[in-house]
Structure formats: structure tokens, C-alpha cells
Amino acid sequence: MVSVSLFVTRSLDEVRFWSRIMKEHALFLSLGFSVDDKKLIQEAQSFISLFEKIEQQLNNYSAISDPEEIKRFNIQVYQAAASIWAYKRKVLGLILRCEIVSNNYALLVDHTSREAAYFVNRLKELNAGKLEPQADDIIRENVFFLKIMADHSKFIGHLLDPSERKLVDQAREFSHDFDQLLFQAQDLESMRPQSETAPILDQFLDQNRVSVVSLRDFKKTARDLIDACRIKSNIHPLLADHVFREADRFIHIIDMYEATLLSNNP
Template identity: 80%
Template sequence: MVNKFVSQSLDEIRFWSRIMKEHALFLSLGFSYNDSKLIQEAQHYIDVFEKVEEQLSRYSSNTDPQVIRNFNSQVYQSAVSIWAYKRKVLGLVLRCEVRSNNYPLLVDHISREAAYFANRLKELNEGRLKPLPEAIIKENVFFLKIMADHAKFIGHLLDPSERKLVAQAREFSHDFDQLVFQAIDLDSMRPQSETKPILDQFLDQNRVSVVSLRDFKKTARELIEACKIKSNIHPLLADHTFREAERFLAIIDMFEDKLQSGV
């Protein structure tokens, strides 16, 4: 159990610290040269999470759990801090005090991910475990919304002349919006352990859709890297969204294993 706490903590920090660092980069690229203070703040968070990654490299699954608990607390503060920065930027954009190439929904999107990261670290340190059915549904609501957002961003950042890819992105956006609504409906029903078949079907359906979107992102990433399609999508952003789809699939795998084992 101790090793599991350590390994899960390191895994969360390894994945999400890189995501946070890239968020700061994307924000900085979206500001105008007049927004030098905001750009400097973004660079500060790039530096913060690079230091987290450097510190992370010193730890392993054999590290003292108390050391990792302290590390989680430290990274938690960084996650909360970048969340506050992102919410500040969102407020500035919505009030038209800053003109950014980052959509308000995108800024809100990345702030939700920072909040998720901070919450995961807090849960790990507190040793809190949600009832499995509730955890499955709430986690899926979060990630399905992330996937729906990605499809919208891709559709809007592709050049309008890329009609086929734009149409595919819009289809994914619609499909994942429907999955979000379906997950919210299921959450309101508060299924108990005897509804395992419903949860099995729920995860299977989500897996099929996420695999399809993941493959679309993989193709788009390869085309963007090879300069074979026209878009405003940074190659790192294409890879970023691909990795988050892979993460969601890994979480679906984890939940399915737990359902099968009855843990």
C-alpha cells in the first residue's frame, strides 16, 4: 500500500507537471508583446514546473513515503498557484482587458486541469478514496469534457480550407458533448455496486469514442509535424492533446480492472 501511494504520487506529478509547464508556454505564446508582465508570469511557471520535474527525477518507488507526502504538498502549492494565474488571465480576457489568441474556453479548460491536479495530490496525501462507482463517473465527466474541448479547439485552429478535418473535429465535439451529458445523467442516478453492468457498458462506450479521437489526434499530430496540413496548431499542442487522450484511456483501463477484481 505504501509503495502504491508513492508510485501513484510520482505518476501524477510526472504527467501533470509536464502538462502545467506546457500550459504556461501556450499562454505565453498567445499574449501580445504589450502583455510583458503576463508573459513573465507564464515563464515563472515554466521554471517552477521544470524544477518540479528535476526534483521528481531524484525519487523512485522506494523513496520514503513521508518524503513523497512532503513533495506532494509542495507541488500542490504550485498547482494551486498556476490555477490562480490561469483564472486571473481568464478574467482579464473576459473583461477585454487583455487581447489573447487563447480562447476563453481554452483558458478555463487549462484551469480545470490545474484544479484536478491539485485535488489529486490532496486526495493522495489524505488517503481518501471515493466510492468506486462515484469515482468512475466523476472522473469520466471530467475527462469527457476535456476531450470535447480538445475537439472544439482543433476544429477552430485548423485552417478553414481543411474542410474534411474541420468536419471530423466538429463530429467529435458533438459526440463527446453527448457523452458528457450522458455521464452527468448517470451521475445523478447515483448507481450502487449492483449496477456494475451499467458501469461496464459506460466505460466500454467511452473507450470506443476515446480510441477514435486518440487516433484522430495522432494522425493530426503527424500531419502537423510533417507540415502536411494548414493550421495554427503548435506541434507541441498536438502532442499535448494526444497524451491527454492516452491518459484517459489508461484511467479507463484502471477502472475496468477494479470493476473486474471487485476492489
């Protein structure tokens, strides 16, 4: 009964968080196209509508919803996430082949497609009954999110006005720090610790948590300054909040993995 309840609550949490992220990705991509790319803009807008409908459907479910109904909902959302992933990869190909001129960085489009692929995989895992993380999951998940955080730092540095020298320098420092954490995580992934209780995983998570908290606080400051029009940048206010929420999500995931390690090694 506990696993059934956990399946429902985790499914709804993943869909609630990532559907909003997918909807915002579609908005950001649409804003970056030129006026000539009408079809791409229309496709992006259709994804905004699609994920808004999914968000509305979420209101019909709760922690006591029928698990079979949630499984069917997950399949529906899976199809939407897979579709936006394919759209993002198509846009990336157009940019790399110089078939369109876009204000969306190629790395940003690739970044958003990786998040769509992550969402697709999470839904697949949930419907397969995979609820509890294993050691490999901890490392792989951190590799994914450390890359996301490194990307965010690069985007922020490039979208700030060059005259915001102190903030640009801070973003570059975060980019370097998270690149190093990513390389370290990839080395650990190659070593593949065999036990969830391996002490190295505790240290790994602690180190990452400290860095992510610092980055999240930097993003929060940047978001608040952008909202108050106190810094010069090309960063959309919603994008500033978007990257803040993703950092906060990473901290939540680290906390979950730390709790799992603690329960396995009382």
C-alpha cells in the first residue's frame, strides 16, 4: 500500500514540476525565433497549450487517486514529453545546419532537449515501478543535474549585459566550479561504487549540495534584481525564475538521496 501511495505522489510531483518546465521551454524557444520562422513558432505555441492542458488535468488527481488511472495519465504525459523532445532536436538540427538564424543558443536547445529526455525516462521508470533510488541512480542523476547547473551558469553569463562585470564574473566562476564537479561526478560514475552505503557517496552529495545552494542563492538574487529592473540583461524574468526552480529541485533530489543512504546505513 505504501509503494502504491508513493507511486501516485511521485508521479504527480514529477508531472507537476516538469510539465511547467516543458511549457516554459516552448515559450523561451518561441521568443528566440525570427519572424520568418512562423511554423516553428506555431509548433512551440501548440506545446504551450498542450502542457497547459496537462497542468489543468493535474487538478483532477490527488494522493488518493487510482494508481491505474495515474499510470494512464503518465503515458499521456510521456507522449507529450517525447513529442517536445523530438521538436527540440529538430530545432537544434536546423540551428547546427545554419538553416535558421535563432537567438536560442544551440547549447540551450540541447539543454532543453536533455531535460525532456530526463522527464520521459522518469515517467517510464515510474510506470515500471522503479521508485527507490540505487547507487547508480545517485551518481547518474547528479551527473545530469550538474551539467544542467553548469549550463545555467554559462547562459546567465552570456545573457547578462557586458557592463554587469561583477555578475558576469560570478556566473563564470559558477560555470567553472560546476564543470569541475561534473568531471568529478563522471569519474565517480566510471568507478561505479557497488554499495549504496559507500561513504564516498555521502561526501559526493554533501559537496554537491554546498555548491548547488550557493548557485541557487545567486540565481535568487539575480531573479530578484531582474524583477526590480536593477540589473541590465537579456534574461526574461520567467527564465530567471525557471533556472532558480531547477536549482531548488536539484537540492530536493540531493536531500532525497541522502535520506535513502541514511536509511540503508542507520
